[in-house]
Amino acid sequence: MMFDPFIKLGISAVLGLIIGLERELKRKPVGLKTCLVISISSCLLTIVSIESAYVFPLKDHITMDPLRLAAQIVSGVGFLGAGVILRRGNDSITGLTTAAIIWGAAGIGVAVGAGFYWESAFGVALLIVSVELIPFLINFFGPKQLREKEILLQITVADTKNIADVIEKIKLQHIDIKTMRIKDLEDNQHLIKLKAVIDQKRAAADIYYAIRSIDSIVHIDIESG
Template sequence: MIAQLDWLREMSTVSVLLRLLLAMLFGGLIGLERVRKRRPAGFRTYMLVCMGAALTVILSQYEFYMVTHEWTELAAEIGLRTDVSRFGAQVINGIGFLGAGTIIVTGKQEVKGLTTAAGLWASACMGLAIGAGFYECVALCFALIFLVIRLLPFIETAIIENARNMNIYVEFQSLDDVGEIINRIKSQDVQIYEVEIERGREERSRNPSAIFFIRMNQKQAHTRVLAAISELESVYAIDEI
């Protein structure tokens, strides 16, 4: 702990203002990265989540201070007790409804929004640390969260592109074309270990589709496999998920 920051850990107007401003700043900076990628939760959402979490901890500290000082006699008379951690625990539980709102399952059976939901949860936890005046932890936490959402996607993309496993979504004309698609996939020196087929619905004007879970016998570009399948006349849409 840095001794020079001890005065900022006290319950004073300057300390409270600094904590709320830090929560707005750090939460907003993380949100800016998400809004650049057109994610559901962006700049203002992250800012409000982080600031709200910080305010929750400040409220807990204020209540504890009042019960042990100005409200001591009244608290003893009515048997009032306070737990400074209970508000923070409710933040951790309550942030789930926001995270769940950012997670969607697309028509390709692809789950999206998990990183945004995790970022909101981490932002809330960072707000709790800011509200508690744990400035050393806040600096490390912000740096690591920003590293995860800003730099690591490049590494993740490189790993996925060089992986031998692929999940391919294919939309085609009719179920009679499944055999032709399977043969074309196998001709690319890959193994199919699972297939999920969804029948089309005429009332919704949807064509039948399938998700192929495959493994390449040797390392090759994923685009090569996708291009080979897309050459079939019966294939309307294809994507790696």
Template sequence: MTELLMKLSIALFFGLLIGIDRQLKHKPLGLKTSMVICVASCLVTIVSVESFHRFATPMFNNMDPMRLAAQIVSGVGFLGAGVILRKRNDVISGLTTAAMIWAASGLGIAVGAGFYIEAGYMVVLLMLAINVFPQLVKKVGPSSLRQRDVAVKMVMEPNMRMTELIQSIERKTSMAKKGSDIRIRHLKLKDLENGNQQVELILSAPEKQYTTEIYYLIKKIDHVLTVDVEHL
């Protein structure tokens, strides 16, 4: 029993490491999703292996008690895929929800096979993975883990000083709060039919910085006509 619980804990830890790496690189797969997938996969594997020893008999030692349960995992995967959405600005949402749906199927399999303690322990780990560990890692980890993405769309008057304007955006937003580190992660320029220019930015900003602050700072920059700011 202790060994099985230790396996679940190790899976959670390894999922945490993968999630930190992905989040540092601003990838859709973050802390919560990685931990949920690792723990759920570990539980389903434990149930599959242990069920053979528990339910197999000398007469039917080649039985596969988890064959039907495996189809449950595959079927629930379609439900999880339905909650994953791709928004504008190439933002993907719903990964953690999809992972939780898949993990819930693993819990049902574990309870159905009689692994009550393991299933209960996994519920505790899942709650920690969703509500506790991400906040803890953000407090003690690198500052980039405490940043969020902000999408900015601007319409500007025609000018030949676009590079200076982009530098001005970084300089002004960085001055919004002392010590804040705001970086432009993505830049897209587009000419409009009326001669104006459209600029789309993805900014990496501190979590504590209000989106309205970024809006008003960019609004004050010369040649900026309209500003559309969205917290991703």
């Protein structure tokens, strides 16, 4: 069919648009344009790979794998995915979902290019449900560990004898401390670095006001994902 490649490219563009919009709404580094380019390009390379296997005759009846070129898309997209994975100062890793979305957009393009239209549409639907609806449901019905988020606290305490008291009062604010590091500063002040977990629904401002009311605390720095 003469217009079949153009239909495939159009479908891959629409499905890539849906994936890209989800990232764009969350202000992620990989957004609408990136997902569109990945999906359309993957579809185009798949079309070229399949059509080349049957259009160009080979000598000595050697057969050509129609998806050999498309198989290299997975490797190529890996470089893009690695570029959006970041390691922050508190040793937390960000960008893994975005990297997976890049890989998924390429997979959708390959599937559409190979002619699996309904499978591709269903795959996009499952992908959106997986990154949007399921985390929302987990926040309400999932295990406690999945309903918590990690924060990094840096607290300056005025006197050595107040450190233990400050730590106990922080724990009373429903803050589960995982790791702790204490560093001496000038003027008999001490820097306490805490990695802790709190309920997913609690805002950083709420934690700030709860801790700021504790006596002997001079300075607070909160980093929340």
